[in-house]
Amino acid sequence: MAPVKVFGSAVFANAARVMACLEEVGVEYEVVEVDYMAKEHKGLKHLARNPFGQIPTFQDGDIMLFESxxxxxxxxxxxxxxxQDDLLREGNPEEAAMVDVWTEVEAHQYLPAMAPIFYECVVYPARLGTTPNKKVVDESLEKLKKVLDVYEAHLSSTKSKYLAGDFFSFADLNHFPFTFHIMTTTHASLFGSYPHVKAWWERVMARPSLKKISAHMEIKA
Amino acid sequence: MAPVKVFGSAVFANAARVMACLEEVGVEYEVVEVDYMAKEHKGLKHLARNPFGQIPTFQDGDIMLFESxxxxxxxxxxxxxxxQDDLLREGNPEEAAMVDVWTEVEAHQYLPAMAPIFYECVVYPARLGTTPNKKVVDESLEKLKKVLDVYEAHLSSTKSKYLAGDFFSFADLNHFPFTFHIMTTTHASLFGSYPHVKAWWERVMARPSLKKISAHMEIKA
Structure with missing residues (x-):
C-alpha cells in the first residue's frame, strides 16, 4: 500500500501538527511540497484537495482530508x-472530555493570543524581512499572559503532568507547533514566569515524535 | 440522579449548541441562569466553573466542563x-473524519466570517441599542460569501443531504446557533443565492431538537 501523503512540509505549523500525530502512531508518510511563495496552495490542483486553499491537506488512499x-x-x-498510542481516549467519556476541553482551549484561547506573536516575530521577519510591530506583539503578550495564568493554575492545582491528566494526549500535542515557534523568539522567556507550564512544555518536548518534527520546522526566507 | 446542569441559557449561542446535543440524545437537563449584564460570568463562582469566564459551563455529577x-x-x-443518535460516528474513522472536517470548518472558516455580522446585527442592537457598523458587516458578508461558495460546491458535488454525508451529524448541528441568529436578520436573504446550502439549512432546522431550542434563543435588551 502506498504510504499516506501530507501536502505541505513541517515548515507549516499546521502540517507539523499532522506529522507529529503520524510519528506518534508510527505511520510512514510522504511529504509533498506545496510552494507557498509561488501560491501553489491557491492553484487548482491544491484547491481540489482543500477548497479553502490552505495547508496542509492529507491523502490516505481514496480519502482526502483538510483542516489539520x-x-x-x-x-x-x-x-x-x-x-499508549491512544491520544484521544474516546473509549472513556470522562478522559476524552478533558482531552477535548484542552484541545478546544488551544484553538479558542491559547492560539488566538499566540498567533499574532508568531506572525510578527517568526513568519513576517523570515518571509517579508519586516521587524515585529511592537504594539501588536505587546497586546498579544498581555492576552497570552492571562491565558498562561489559567494554564499555570490548572497544572498546579490538578498536579497533573499533562493538560488532560497524567497521560500525554492530543490536547498537549496540539500546543506543539505554535509554542515551538514562539520558543525560538526572545518571548520564550515569558514561560519562565510559569513554572508548571514550563515543566509541562519540557515534558511535551521530550516526546521523540516532536523532537523529530521540530528539526524540520524552521521558516526561512 | 440529579439531572445534568447547563450554566447559561439558550440566549447564549454556545449554550444553545450544548442544549441541542442534550435534546438530540434525550437527556434531561437543568438550565442555571448566568446574569451576563451583571457580569456574573466574571465572578468567582463562575470562574471556578470556567477559568476563562465564558458561557456555557456544564456539570454532570463530579464533572465540570467548559468550551461548548x-x-x-x-x-x-x-x-x-x-x-441514529450517534452524531460523532467515532466507530467509523472515515465517517468520523468527515464529521471532524466540517466541524473544524465551522470553527475556523464559517464562524469567523459570520461572527461579526452576528454581533453587529443581533447582539449589539439588542444589548447596546447600536446600529450595525456597515463597513464591518459588508466585509464579513464578502468573507461569508466565499465560505458559502465552498459549501454550495461541496453539497452540490457530493449530492449529500448533510455536510459529512447522508447522515445528520455534529458537523451540521454545530452550525445551528449562529446561523439561526443570522437568519433573523435581513442578511438571511444571502442564503437564497445558495440553493444547496438553503436546502441543507431547511433539513437541519427540521430537527425537533433545534426547533425546540430555537424558541428560547432570542436576545433581548
Missing part, C-alpha cells in the same frame, strides 16, 4: 495500535 | 443510545 485538527484526529483514531 | 464544543462531544459520546 480533523486530519490529526483521523490519524490517531485510525492508526493508534495500543493504549 | 468539548461539552457537546462529551454529551453525544456519553449519552447517545442508538446508531
Amino acid at each position: 485538527r480533523a486530519i490529526a484526529k483521523y490519524v490517531l483514531r485510525k492508526y493508534a495500535k495500543s493504549a | 464544543r468539548a461539552i457537546a462531544k462529551y454529551v453525544l459520546r456519553k449519552y447517545a443510545k442508538s446508531a
